[in-house]
Amino acid sequence: GNSVTQMEGPVxxxxxxxxxxxxxxxxxxxxxxxWYVQYPGEGLQLLLKATKADDKGSNKGFEATYRKETTSFxxxxxxxxxSDSAVYFCALSSNTGKLIFGQGTTLQVKP
Amino acid sequence: xxxxxxxxxxxxxxxxxxxxxxCEQHLGHNAMYWYKQSAKKPLExxxxxxxxxxxxxxxxxSRFSPECPNSSHLFLHLHTLQPEDxxxxxxxxxxxxxxxxxxxxxxxxxxxxxxxxxxxx
Numbered sequence: 001g002n003s004v005t006q007m008e009g010p011v012x013x014x015x016x017x018x019x020x021x022x023x024x025x026x027x028x029x030x031x032x033x034x035w036y037v038q039y040p041g042e043g044l045q046l047l048l049k050a051t052k053a054d055d056k057g058s059n060k061g062f063e064a065t066y067r068k069e070t071t072s073f074x075x076x077x078x079x080x081x082x083s084d085s086a087v088y089f090c091a092l093s094s095n096t097g098k099l100i101f102g103q104g105t106t107l108q109v110k111p
Numbered sequence: 112x113x114x115x116x117x118x119x120x121x122x123x124x125x126x127x128x129x130x131x132x133x134c135e136q137h138l139g140h141n142a143m144y145w146y147k148q149s150a151k152k153p154l155e156x157x158x159x160x161x162x163x164x165x166x167x168x169x170x171x172x173s174r175f176s177p178e179c180p181n182s183s184h185l186f187l188h189l190h191t192l193q194p195e196d197x198x199x200x201x202x203x204x205x206x207x208x209x210x211x212x213x214x215x216x217x218x219x220x221x222x223x224x225x226x227x228x229x230x231x232x
Binding site: 034036041042043044045046049089093098099101102103104 | 153159167226
């Protein structure tokens, strides 16, 4: 079946450090891939997405590339800020349209 | 303004109470969802409604009763809950194709409300 696996957190970084949050998936067909972010006390917001292999999604300095050969969609940012502290969820859209989420990775950025 | 509004934001109830959570979307979507988010557990999909019809119930206990009177409103009626039901309940909406699957304009993106934090004493 379809599934998403994220690296376990929490991830703790200093401001301006480089961020990578790993995400791998298992799916039949050609799913769309997403990263959602949840800031403290809020719901989930779409951060970026990619709909086909080799697509790169980007937003707010974050990037992720849809790698079909490695079934991965790792999230990266070159220089994190304290305001990036949140929980990040990787997700895929199955061929029925249902969204399947990873378990979430907490990012803490310290000044 | 997220386009998906949930009320109340916080709710404390006893195990014998009956309460309801409300969700309203202003995005013109035709699918709505309830998710449960507990500490240190993955997001759990509870219910899915497509064009007001329930299309998915992920083995949710009957003490949770959803209601979708129209495509813009979704309720979760709660009764005789247990302390382990304490969690953040998230509502989401999306646009689907006419067959109930993804449309060309929608790749499965969900729009979430800010959640209702439920505490069962």
